Amino acid sequence: MNTLYTLIPYLKRHRTTIGIGSLFLVLTSAFQMAGPWILKLAFDGLESSITKQELLVYAGILVAIAIVAGICRFFMRRLLIGTSREIEYELRQDFFRKLTVLSFSYYNRTPTGDLMARATNDLTAVRMVLGPGVMYTMTTVITLTASVTLMALLSWKLMLISLAPMPLISLFMYLYGGMIHKRFESVQEQFASITARAQEYLAGIRVVRAYGQEESAKEEFSNQNQEYLDRYMKLVRINGLMHPSIRFLAGTATILVLLFGGIMVMNETISLGDFVAFFAYLNMLIWPMIALGWVVSIFQRGAASMKRINYVFNSEAEIVDSPHAVDKEDLQGAIEFRDVHFTYRTRPDESVLRGINLKIEPGETIGIAGRTGSGKTTLVNLIPRLFAPDKGEILIDGSPITHFTLNTLRNHIGYVPQEAFLFSRTLAENIRYGEPEASQDAIENAAELAQLSGDVSEFPKTYETAVGERGVTLSGGQKQRAAIARAVIRSPRILILDDALASVDTRTEEAILGGLRSYMSNRTTLLVAHRVSTLKLADRIVLLENGQITEMGTHDELVAKGGAYAELARMQELKDQLEATS
Known part of the structure; x- marks a missing residue:
């Protein structure tokens, strides 16, 4: 339940509205409490010499009480439930805002479906705590306090008898509450899994159909769905036991009052009016006792969901502006890598970049070649700070990139991913x-x-x-x-094309490169490519192998060296010839 403390700042922002709503809640309860007392006076009057006019007055008062209580209830729900919706909106805004600043490494290890579940189902469960949960808790406390006090005024002996089942109800709440929390948390985790699986299949539906895996996908989703159903049914069983148990104990209180209260009326220990009012107050008390089980369930579900939401809120953004970062309107586009090393957290034993040293002049076009997995994409992703190097530094115009705000850096970069x-x-x-x-x-x-x-x-x-x-x-x-x-x-001053021409044919590639050639002439450009025809456009070409720069020079220079790049160029030329003759 401590996880719900996160909501306190949100509640403080709406304390005025919540306060007014709470006032209407108190007024609603007060008018409702007045009703049975009016009934007591009416019944006591029937035993004496009450007139028809006086009886009509009592009836009119009861009607007035019902109308005023209804008006107060409307404003109570309008303010308290409305506030819960506003806080839900603020939570969702903060949740999305947090997602926009979390690093790419976080998304690499967190399924999209899991985040979708937290942003929908979990936020709904938290909103239920803030709205109905808080409202019914306050109603229960006020009704319980007022009813017991008025019952004691009518007959303290009968009040003690009616409260005999209360310790058992409290015990049931304690036992069931813990089980509900654990099982609902398990349900939400499985819901996140099933949402992630559904999102994955929808995104890859073409692949599923192309490989004829519809039945396999159905079976796997069915297994996930069945697991969700099984976990939810365990939760349903707990709820199914809790509510009848509370109703039974509450019904026991009614039987005890009917038995002992009836005897007290017959013995003239209390009046008929006292008994009617007492019974009315007991009925008012029974509903909150029954609702208490529902409220406990709401709070336990909300606490489990808030724990999942807090996990996102408490996740640290790895890429943030440094305290002394500055905005800059113009960049020249000079880039320098100084002994840069990088390793993905998901593969801690595999170094992707090792000791990268590279200096790029403003307006220069650099081609980056290498086999799949050599670190080409990782290298260019470090420039807009999509990731941060483990060691070494990257400079733009002679200053470390951390000296610029993320907005400055990224606003001057045009990035086309694979x-x-x-x-x-x-x-x-x-x-x-x-x-x-x-x-x-x-x-x-x-x-x-x-x-x-x-x-x-x-x-x-x-x-x-x-x-x-x-x-x-x-x-x-x-x-x-x-x-x-x-x-x-x-x-942009810096243009990054990460294998951006891989999906176009050779003729279209030539047309695009022809259009971009003059465009790139006064911009620093990094061309990641597998096609040698694309790399020829570069002023210099860098060859990456196993995360290290092994060759550097113009296309002609590297071909003349007869190294790995020359072999790559030869294989590409053979492939083009085969395609041309086929």
């Missing part, structure tokens, strides 16, 4: 994503530079065509060119 990701928006919105204020002319110029404008003219709504989730309506080459357009529209 896998182009497009949002489920229009093509124009995807291109403009790199420069939100870009004009339509700028969008069209960027598309033309990326050799995409010809394709766009054939789209049903040209640039306003919706590309679908992950750009599903576009071909691989079109998505890649849209990503290039998104990078160049912001006119």
Whole structure:
């Protein structure tokens, strides 16, 4: 339950609204408590010489009490439940804000479906604590205190008899509460797993169908679903035992009052009006006693969910602005790697980069070659600080990149990753994503530079065509060119193309490179590529092998050396010849 203390700052922000809502809650309970006392006076009057007019007055008072209590209840729920929704909104905003600053290493080890479950189901469970949980807890405490006090005024002996089952109810709450917490936490973990699995299958549905694995996918998802059902049924069994147990004990109190209270009325120890009022107060008390089980369940579920949310909130962002980071409007684009080492946390025994030393002049184009897994992508990912080196440093314009704010650094970098990701928006919105204020002319110029404008003219709504989730309506080459357009529209000082032309054919590649050649002439560009035809465009080429720079020079120089790059170029040339003759 300590995990719920995280919510205190959120509650403090809304203390005025919560205070007013609580006032209406107290008023609602007060008017409800007045009703049985009016009944007592009416019944006592029936035993004496009450007039018809007086009876109508009592009836009118009861109607007035019901109306005022209903109005107070409306404002109570409007304020308290409304506040819980507002806090849920704030929690979700903070949760998403936290996700935007967590490092890539965090996402590498955390399934997307798990985060989706925390952002939906877990937040809903927490909201139930803040709304109904808090409201019914306060109602229970007020009703319990007031009812017991008024019952004692009517007959302290009968009050003690009616409260005889209370210790057992408290024991049940304690025992069931712990079991609910553990089982609901288990349920939420499995829900996260099943959400992650569903998200994975939906994202890879084409692969599933292409390999005829529909039945295998169904079976695996069914197993996950069955495990979720099994865990939830264990929780249901606990809830199923708890509520009847409380109702039974509460019903026992009713039987005891009916038996002993009836005897007291017959013996004239208490009046009929006292007995009716006492019974009404007992009924008011029974509902909170029954609701107490539900409230305990809500709080235990909320605590389990808040623990999962706190795990994200407490995760440290590894890449943040240093205390003395500065904003800078202009960068020249000089880059230098000094003895840079890097290892992924998921593979701590495998060093990806080792002792990288490389100096790049402003406006220079550097080609980065190497076999798969040699560290090419990791190297360029260090420049915009998507990851941080374990050792060594990276400088831009002679200053360590940590001296610049992340906004400064990334606003001056145009980055095209290996896998182009497009949002489920229009093509124009995807291109403009790199420069939100870009004009339509700028969008069209960027598309033309990326050799995409010809394709766009054939789209049903040209640039306003919706590309679908992950750009599903576009071909691989079109998505890649849209990503290039998104990078160049912001006119960055540093352009990173991470195998960005792998999804286009040779002819389109030549056209794109032809358009980019003049564009790159006054920008520092890093070209990660497998194709030698792409690398030829570079002023210098760096060859990476096992995380180290083993060769460096122009294309002609490296071919003349007859080393690993020359072999790579020869194999690429043979492949191109075979494709041309096939």
